[in-house]
Amino acid sequence: MSCLLKLQNELIKGQKLAMQGSYQRRAPSKKAIPHLLVARKGLKEYVKQYPNSSLAWQLLSLAEEYLLNYNAALTALQSAVFLNEKDKKLLKRLALLTEYAGKWQELDMTPEHLRSLETYLQERLELRLCDHTLIYTKEWIDISTLHRKKSHIVKAIQNQGGFCDCEVLMNVID
The missing domain is CATH 1.10.10 (Arc Repressor Mutant, subunit A)
Structure with missing residues (x-):
């Protein structure tokens, strides 16, 4: 669990530096990108080893979202919801992420x-x-x-x- 905690802390550092609001994402600041990439890479490895960790999937979803990879963020969050179907907060977050991903795709800009x-x-x-x-x-x-x-x-x-x-x-x- 200490590995997951370290990855979560790295993600939090990246989130703080990214200077983004909830669901209304823009490109993260240059200072945030290294932290977000390290967190994403570690979380991808973690979910390969521990595919039943709902928290790891949620954190991976956040890392992808902060990097504006909405399809990957949705896939990771869907995995978390599958593992924890009764969590209403996760279901709400999935709905909001799906809505915003659609807006981002409509814009069709990197x-x-x-x-x-x-x-x-x-x-x-x-x-x-x-x-x-x-x-x-x-x-x-x-x-x-x-x-x-x-x-x-x-x-x-x-x-x-x-x-x-x-x-x-x-x-x-x-």
Whole structure:
């Protein structure tokens, strides 16, 4: 159990450094990534050895979620729920994670894309105030590798509350 406790502590370090809110994840900070990767690797090894550990599956789900690997996070959490079917908190968490994973998949952007968009919008909005349109977001999409998916991405951004550039920063990226 001390091995699992060490992995949990490593995950907690990563979570604190990641500076992410619950279910509204964004790319973790660079300082958090090494801790999250160590925790994830150790937890994957742990669940291979102890596949009946609901706690290990829950922790692996969190590590994957913090790294924005929603499909892997869902798979791990489903394993935890299978082992502990009567835990209502786990069932609720599974429902919320499933919902947010769907939003993330709809957006169809990698964490690197989101960081790039965030930097682009921050630079543009420092020079000019938001004009309550998506002019800079659309501009970034046009110059990115995502330009073929522009209408799809704009719709997904709006579905997450991004109707202007400053709202994209507040509601989609943060």
